[in-house]
């Protein structure tokens with residue numbers, strides 16, 4: 001793979017949609033070789049931040065870089081960053097193989113890469129079935145295969161655990177850990193704190209568009225029973241600050 005060991009750097013990012021401030025002065029770094037959980041309640045600003053990293057929304061101020069470059073300045077974006085969003089859609093009448101071949105052709109990747117990914121994601125047997133009949137877990141695998149076509153060093157996954165059964169969750173955990181071990185930078189968003197606790201090395205916790213805390217999971221959880229408990233503690237404190245700090 002391109003194993004470029006690229007860090008993602010979000011720097012003083014603010015994004016407003018009219019009167020709604022989705023992200024407010026947010027900064028954090030995602031290191032290579034680890035799975036980082038990007039966590040916060042519904043509406044905290046996770047998807048907006050990931051879309052800003054990928055230049056899919058224009059920041060109001062601040063921005064993000066991947067290996068020191070903005071997404072738009074990357075020479076080969078799909079070979080550098082792969083992304084999966086919760087609303088990824090496939091043509092229901094296309095087979096998994098046809099779907100991947102279409103994306104491979106667009107990115108200039110050979111058909112043998114499609115076969116490799118079908119194998120890697122455990123989709124070889126389902127390769128010639130129409131995606132319209134796929135389970136949530138199979139759709140998730142196909143989304144990951146699509147994101148990995150260019151063998152990117154960075155993966156941005158928005159709520160990849162959504163709708164997965166325990167077996168699917170365990171598989172995803174192993175798969176993402178493997179990608180991180182290869183030196184890739186893996187950022188995974190979730191609003192389910194308990195679900196990701198087993199999955200991530202580092203966490204970035206946000207709420208109402210602002211950072212609550214960030215760092216290695218083990219260090220942060222420390223004396224607390226769980227990540228959820230830590231989050232509750234910090235946000236109760238945070239709501240006290242919000243009355244003086246002007247947080248929305």
Ligand SMILES: Nc1ncnc2c1ncn2[C@@H]1O[C@H](COP(=O)(O)OP(=O)(O)OP(=O)(O)O)[C@@H](O)[C@H]1O
Pocket residue numbers: 017020021022040041042043044045046047048049190191
């Ligand atoms: N295109 C948009 N226009 C207006 N408001 C938006 C838009 N996109 C996001 N928002 C608002 O910005 C805030 C943050 O949304 P975002 O989707 O980034 O949160 P999230 O943390 O990903 O939430 P979830 O866990 O529910 O996916 C929300 O209040 C949302 O309603």
